[in-house]
Amino acid sequence: MRSLIVLVLLLAIAYAQSPTIEDKIKGLNDLTARSAVVKFNIDKWKTYVRSQPRNYSMIVMFTALSPNVNCPICRPAYEEFMIVANSHRYTSSADDKRKVFFGIVDYEDAPQIFQQMNLNTAPILFHFGQKLGPKKKPEQMDFQRQGFDADAIGRFVADQTEVHIRVIRPPNYTAPVVIILLVGLIVGLFYMKRNSLDFLFNRTTWGLFCLAITFTFMSGQMWNHIRGPPFMITNPQTKEAQFVHQSTQFQLISETYIVAFFYALVTIGFICINEAGDMTVSDKKNKKNSILSLLQVSPTTLAFIGLALIVVFFSALLSIFRSKYRGYPYSFLFQ
Missing domain, CATH: 3.40.30.10 (Glutaredoxin)
Incomplete structure (x- = not known):
């Protein structure tokens, strides 16, 4: 007791x-x-x-x-x-x-x-x-x-x-500074080339500029500037480096570089097919500065190179999409 x-x-x-x-x-x-x-x-x-x-x-x-x-x-x-x-x-x-x-x-x-x-x-x-x-x-x-x-x-x-939080991010001044520096660089370039502005009317220059902007936005670079993700991560289970995030809600900087590179190679493939189709035997003799003259390949070879680039790297893009979302219905060469 x-x-x-x-x-x-x-x-x-x-x-x-x-x-x-x-x-x-x-x-x-x-x-x-x-x-x-x-x-x-x-x-x-x-x-x-x-x-x-x-x-x-x-x-x-x-x-x-x-x-x-x-x-x-x-x-x-x-x-x-x-x-x-x-x-x-x-x-x-x-x-x-x-x-x-x-x-x-x-x-x-x-x-x-x-x-x-x-x-x-x-x-x-x-x-x-x-x-x-x-x-x-x-x-x-x-x-x-x-x-x-x-x-x-x-x-x-x-x-x-059941507590809803309104997420407020601190201001990021990196983008305005980069834009100001870029504008200053362009203005300085115009000032130095003020007596010769022929490059402004060059179709190749504008084409490359438009492609660069397209690849930048298609790859998700703007998302990187807003969210600031890491370049790569280490898989906690396997301890291996991971360059593509396995989620549709997040991405890595390395992932955007890979996607932009694949899109660029697919675009090069279409350009090769287009150049090969437009080029005739007489064009090959007359256009010494054409892409065929520079590469010293036949139109047929260039067409096959372009087709291979499109098939391989477009399949790789579909594979990346499937790895991020298992329900993605499309695939080609790679799963």
């Missing part, structure tokens, strides 16, 4: 010492007063994430930001996560701010938490719901399918918590 009384007293003392919901809310508000996210150590983790009672949700990113860790995707994913957290801090209502908090677990600062969660890869984004117990598995965002840009993270938060 005496041991039972002692046990009850110990449980009562432990319960009295455990923080209440209001204590946790106040503590989280203090931690997020200067930063939009809570940087967790093991004590904060146990108090605010893995213990009950809790009437709020935690959106926690597990990452490895140390330069000693080979994680090229961690920094851009962290920056997108911070955009969402700051947007929530400055645009959400007071009630929504009490419902959702954002946190970061860096491997260098808290490896014990990674071990507790049985994690050996990063970055990973989890939603710890209000009723989630210490032994339950939280909801994980699928970066491979959904991407990790701020808008995708915002949609994940809305789906999990």
